[in-house]
Amino acid sequence: MKNAFVIQGGKPLKGEIVPQGAKNEALQILSAVLLTSEPVTISNIPDIKDVNKLIELLGDMGVIVERVSEDTYRFQAKDINTNFFQSEEFKSKGGSLRGSIMIVGPLLARFGKASIPKPGGDKIGRRRLDTHFLGFEKLGARFNYNPEDGFYNVDASDLRGTYILLDEASVTGTANVVMAAVLAKGTTTIYNAACEPYLQQLCKMLNRMGAKISGIGSNLLTIEGVTELKGTEHRMLPDMIEIGSFIGLAAMTGSEITIKNVQYKELGMIPDVFRRLGIKLELRGDDIYIPAQSHYEIETFIDGSIMTIADAPWPGFTPDLLSIVLVVAIQAKGSVLIHQKMFESRLFFVDKLLDMGAQIILCDPHRATVIGLDNQVKLRGISMTSPDIRAGVSLLIAALSAQGQSTIYNIEQIERGYQHIDKRLKALGADITRI
Numbered sequence: 346m347k348n349a350f351v352i353q354g355g356k357p358l359k360g361e362i363v364p365q366g367a368k369n370e371a372l373q374i375l376s377a378v379l380l381t382s383e384p385v386t387i388s389n390i391p392d393i394k395d396v397n398k399l400i401e402l403l404g405d406m407g408v409i410v411e412r413v414s415e416d417t418y419r420f421q422a423k424d425i426n427t428n429f430f431q432s433e434e435f436k437s438k439g440g441s442l443r444g445s446i447m448i449v450g451p452l453l454a455r456f457g458k459a460s461i462p463k464p465g466g467d468k469i470g471r472r473r474l475d476t477h478f479l480g481f482e483k484l485g486a487r488f489n490y491n492p493e494d495g496f497y498n499v500d501a502s503d504l505r506g507t508y509i510l511l512d513e514a515s516v517t518g519t520a521n522v523v524m525a526a527v528l529a530k531g532t533t534t535i536y537n538a539a540c541e542p543y544l545q546q547l548c549k550m551l552n553r554m555g556a557k558i559s560g561i562g563s564n565l566l567t568i569e570g571v572t573e574l575k576g577t578e579h580r581m582l583p584d585m586i587e588i589g590s591f592i593g594l595a596a597m598t599g600s601e602i603t604i605k606n607v608q609y610k611e612l613g614m615i616p617d618v619f620r621r622l623g624i625k626l627e628l629r630g631d632d633i634y635i636p637a638q639s640h641y642e643i644e645t646f647i648d649g650s651i652m653t654i655a656d657a658p659w660p661g662f663t664p665d666l667l668s669i670v671l672v673v674a675i676q677a678k679g680s681v682l683i684h685q686k687m688f689e690s691r692l693f694f695v696d697k698l699l700d701m702g703a704q705i706i707l708c709d710p711h712r713a714t715v716i717g718l719d720n721q722v723k724l725r726g727i728s729m730t731s732p733d734i735r736a737g738v739s740l741l742i743a744a745l746s747a748q749g750q751s752t753i754y755n756i757e758q759i760e761r762g763y764q765h766i767d768k769r770l771k772a773l774g775a776d777i778t779r780i
């Protein structure tokens with residue numbers, strides 16, 4: 346299988362690009378189809394590895410999966426084959442993506458038990474699941490983790506609503522506990538809930554199915570349990586991480602790009618963080634227009650000190666865009682401290698950027714200082730391997746801006762989250778070949 350991109354860099358791109366449906370929303374929403382025996386129709390589903398794997402997993406469990414059009418599927422979880430959960434196939438498929446962890450809440454709510462192999466996803470540091478299981482336990486579930494077979498098992502004949510203070514505002518943890526609580530007896534209050542747009546989308550969809558969730562968009566959710574949920578229709582938001590990646594791509598390659606239908610009001614502080622790097626963005630209708638820019642200058646803080654860009658739970662800046670911000674800063678004028686607080690091993694890819702000629706000081710596993718080159722010196726193309734999805738796209742952006750040829754191996758990492766990325770960037774004029 347072809348698993349590398351060869352990129353001839355240094356060419357400005359031009360044109361319009363439509364963001365795909367949101368990967369991380371899709372993983373929540375697809376899990377939620379398990380909560381009802383009625384049909385659920387979902388549109389704007391991105392055609393990417395992680396999402397397709399979860400759809401396949403739902404089919405293996407016995408969910409009727411029907412592709413209605415290119416990006417729309419109808420799901421019906423009428424009969425679930427519980428024997429599948431003991432199979433080797435479940436172990437390898439379920440363990441191959443992070444998002445599969447969110448089938449646990451719905452299975453627990455609907456069938457009283459669930460198992461899941463230790464989930465995959467990016468190797469970007471420790472990724473604990475305590476929030477999920479502590480939440481289920483509060484609702485009355487019993488939980489055990491068997492380190493020998495790597496399975497988490499949860500059992501609950503009778504979930505009961507209660508007050509839950511999550512130990513951290515985990516995105517998938519909140520989604521999982523919400524999905525378990527919607528069918529529990531009585532009222533659940535979840536404090537320190539994650540509240541990003543994808544979770545809001547999930548809660549709104551659950552309410553359309555008959556759930557009673559209030560506080561949507563805040564970190565205090567109140568869920569009155571109901572006895573059953575019905576079918577619904579749902580459309581995914583555009584992927585905000587893709588939108589941020591395309592802003593970074595435009596700036597770094599000096600390209601004029603319009604990102605179509607971004608649902609700007611859902612992007613939180615993402616556009617402003619790029620503006621702080623000096624990048625000009627214009628909102629035109631619901632499109633983001635980025636003019637070709639040969640210079641962009643990083644702001645300082647009001648007192649003149651060096652800008653820090655750090656991640657934080659929503660409405661803070663998402664950790665998934667920090668690698669992109671870091672790469673974009675390479676050709677800015679000025680300096681910035683990138684502080685990746687949430688993940689421990691997400692900045693190590695800077696060694697590749699150093700080989701390309703970037704000026705970066707990796708201060709420790711969480712912090713890197715970028716000293717911008719202000720386009721006085723171009724990066725040079727090299728061969729490299731993509732360690733994780735967002736580092737992979739950041740390296741792709743760096744390669745497109747660099748002089749000469751780059752090869753990026755392990756593009757499977759990129760493709761688990763970015764739909765047909767080579768084709769879409771070629772349509773903007775990028776020179777990318779798959780080998």
Ligand SMILES: CC(=O)N[C@H]1[C@@H](OP(=O)(O)OP(=O)(O)OC[C@H]2O[C@@H](n3ccc(=O)[nH]c3=O)[C@H](O)[C@@H]2O)O[C@H](CO)[C@@H](O)[C@@H]1O
Binds near residue numbers: 443444513514516687
């Ligand atoms: C499939 C999916 O949706 N994956 C996303 C989801 O992962 P996921 O839900 O797995 O991530 P979590 O929100 O649980 O946690 C992410 C990391 O941040 C740390 N943490 C979290 C909350 C907090 O208040 N303090 C804190 O330090 C956690 O310990 C962990 O290391 O959310 C992450 C955080 O936006 C994103 O990077 C992932 O792309």
Ligand SMILES: C=C(OP(=O)(O)O)C(=O)O
Binds near residue numbers: 368369444
């Ligand atoms: C880290 C990410 O994904 P996952 O949680 O699926 O590993 C991501 O989308 O940036």
